[in-house]
Amino acid sequence: MTTGILILCRYDSRRLPGKILRDLRGRSVLGHILDRVHQAVPGHPVVVATSARSCDDPIAEFCRRSAVPCFRGAAEDVAGRFLACAEELGWNHAVRINGDNLFVDPATLHAMVAIAETGVFDMVTNVPGRTFPYGMSVEIVGVPFYRAVLAGVSDPHHREHVTSWLYQNPDVGRRHIYINRTCPEAAGMHLALDTPEDLSRAAALLARLGDHPASVGLPRLHALLMQEPEPSPWQGESGPLLIAEIGGNHEGDFETAKAMTALAIESGADCVKFQIYRGATLVNPVESPDRYRHFQRFELEPAQHVALARMCTDAGVGYLSSVWDMEMLDLVEPYMPFYKIGSGDLTAWPLVRAFARRGKPILLSTGLATMDEVLQTVAQIQAVDARYRRPEWLCLLQCTSMYPIPDSDANLRVMDALRAATGVAVGYSDHTVGGAALRAAAAMGAEVLEFHFTDSREGKTFRDHFVSLTVGEVQELKRDLKQIRALRGHALKQPEASEVTQGHVESFRRAVYANRPLRAGETLTTADLTVLRPNHGTDARDFDRLIGLQAKRDIAAFRALTRGEDYDDSQNDWAPDDI
Incomplete structure (x- = not known):
């Protein structure tokens, strides 16, 4: 059938x-x-x-x-x-x-x-x-x-x-x-x-x-x-939104946190990001006592988090935090234009739904997850509020939750799979050493680039410092991203103005020419014709149409051929059953 x-x-x-x-x-x-x-x-x-x-x-x-x-x-x-x-x-x-x-x-x-x-x-x-x-x-x-x-x-x-x-x-x-x-x-x-x-x-x-x-x-x-087109929160000064994550690199020291915040602002990042948690509300002290003590040691006081948020907003830089303790969210809520949900909470659906009910755009990291798990969580978010079907409201970050990871574990092509599967925005959260993955992700269309940030990697023992960028490296990344954005251009395939204004559409392409003098009435054969630059007269794509036609007049060698004057193809090209 x-x-x-x-x-x-x-x-x-x-x-x-x-x-x-x-x-x-x-x-x-x-x-x-x-x-x-x-x-x-x-x-x-x-x-x-x-x-x-x-x-x-x-x-x-x-x-x-x-x-x-x-x-x-x-x-x-x-x-x-x-x-x-x-x-x-x-x-x-x-x-x-x-x-x-x-x-x-x-x-x-x-x-x-x-x-x-x-x-x-x-x-x-x-x-x-x-x-x-x-x-x-x-x-x-x-x-x-x-x-x-x-x-x-x-x-x-x-x-x-x-x-x-x-x-x-x-x-x-x-x-x-x-x-x-x-x-x-x-x-x-x-x-x-x-x-x-x-x-x-x-x-x-x-x-x-x-x-x-x-x-x-x-x-x-x-x-x-x-819906009216709305601005994307994922747009940064250099193209993708750049999030410099200090995270726990302050190691629980408020003065260090302030100094790193000042450096992150100086770097030109679009957002400076922290993590807000208390060991008592994040880790089971019986099942994981070492991690419980680790998170307790890295805690900052609620007022200190507010002070860091104000440092950022007063400097005209975005403030962001992965809030692992919902009781503390209200403290920094006024300073955050959108929410960040870390990879570890992707399956914590009660928390995920609570964020969605608050009605701000969500940035969701996908480390540790299968595609099924990502799609299930996306469905949970979108069931709360249909606005999260829009790319302006939900961005998924490809992430591998290990520090550091080999290049082969970055799997940047997952961004393409996430975009195709959900239709929302995609980005990349980096845990590699160096900045190559960030640049590659930008070239692949990442709308958000999240990376760890530190004052210096020298003399540090906490793992996150080794995957972190410094002020100068972020500034170099921004310069490269501007060029990458220019190179990516747009998805509209058409001749560019530089090609058109120089006449290259015509001069670089070929047309059909007679390669010897032809007399009126002669039948055109393959041996009589050639294709040469420039594209004057009959386009080279029409070469086959001319075979078997008769010259309507004498044709000089290598002169442009004009339909209707040099040949007439109306009888052999537009048949009613042209299939």
């Missing part, structure tokens, strides 16, 4: 001419639709169906260059075109996706194809009742059923609108109405692409979808459309 997807489109849209090939962040509208369809049903045949009119030649040319099958048929009889393509390719079911469905939902399309392929229904559709947004319509018909229906339909209106007759005759055929139960609040939302305003809105939305927009489904799209 073969189910194929047909993308029906034309170039001469009345309200938005050429919309199907309009550029949206370096990819055409048609390209975005193809990406979403392939995301939904990989391995299923996908065909673009347009008319045989010359005005739709650009669509056929896009498909040829993209290795996407293109079927061409009648302009007004769209239903006939749809059926003819499905029959020619021998499909059992045909899926209709319109060219204005820029945001077709991959999960919906996948589920509906699975239902159609059971063979129980003649038609599977999500249109009746309009429980989905406009611009997310999916219609699937059995090809034999549709052939029988169309045989009795002659009204031009129904022939143009493909399925309108079926909706006027709801008792014909066995049907399944696919209801939006994933995000019912999105019912009737306008996501179709019909006007210049729609195009602008789509471009703005795509800019918020990250590096893989085709994978973003309806719930996230709806959430983004319902």
Whole structure:
């Protein structure tokens, strides 16, 4: 049983001419639709169906260059075109996706194809009742059923609108109405692409979808459309938010803590971080007496923590603390723009939920955890407050809870896995020696970099000092991060201004030229043509189109070839069944 997807489109849209090939962040509208369809049903045949009119030649040319099958048929009889393509390719079911469905939902399309392929229904559709947004319509018909229906339909209106007759005759055929139960609040939302305003809105939305927009489904799209863009708390002066963690490096000495705080402020870190705990509320003195005594020795008084917080905020630097004692959280709450939950408390769900109920962004370290454990804790947080589904509200830090760790244990690629699995922000908490891991993490897109900080590693015995940076090393890191940010650039693939202004798009690329003088009427062969710089006349990608054509006039060697003047390819390139 073969189910194929047909993308029906034309170039001469009345309200938005050429919309199907309009550029949206370096990819055409048609390209975005193809990406979403392939995301939904990989391995299923996908065909673009347009008319045989010359005005739709650009669509056929896009498909040829993209290795996407293109079927061409009648302009007004769209239903006939749809059926003819499905029959020619021998499909059992045909899926209709319109060219204005820029945001077709991959999960919906996948589920509906699975239902159609059971063979129980003649038609599977999500249109009746309009429980989905406009611009997310999916219609699937059995090809034999549709052939029988169309045989009795002659009204031009129904022939143009493909399925309108079926909706006027709801008792014909066995049907399944696919209801939006994933995000019912999105019912009737306008996501179709019909006007210049729609195009602008789509471009703005795509800019918020990250590096893989085709994978973003309806719930996230709806959430983004319902909320105003808000600033990310994870943005630092040099790109990623830099958190200099003094932690326990003060070893319980308040004067040392103040001196380290002053140095961390001097380093230019965006935030200075501590840990607030009492041995009595963190460690079982019977089960772990040595660690109990260790944490007691490193305690600072509550008032001392407040004084350190004020040092930071008075200097215009962020203050942060991992608060392991909820009774002490109220003391420093006014100074913290967001919360930090350490790796050891990732599974302490009563504490995690208590932080979430307070309603500030959360930075969550993931040391010691499996992916299942991370996702379970994320679910706990998001169940308390749906805002934690947003990257501005939740950031996961890849972390390995050992001091120090070998480079092979940093596992920076986990950041990619966390981002893909959750859609929230990601960062890195470093326990390696040196700064290479921090720089690599920044290059991979970490939005937060947390590292230990000390005044000096010399003469120290406490383990955290050995994985800590000093003032000069943080300042050097900041300089490198600014360059890394510039090198990372953006995810928008298009010619840069430096390429365009120098004319390199034309001068570096090749075109097709005759490599010998040609007489009018001569048939062009591979031996007659070559591809050379610059790209004047006929693009090198069109080399194959010229083979077998006749020269319309005498052509000098190495002169630019012009379509319509030197050759005419209208008869061999735009055939109605160009698949």
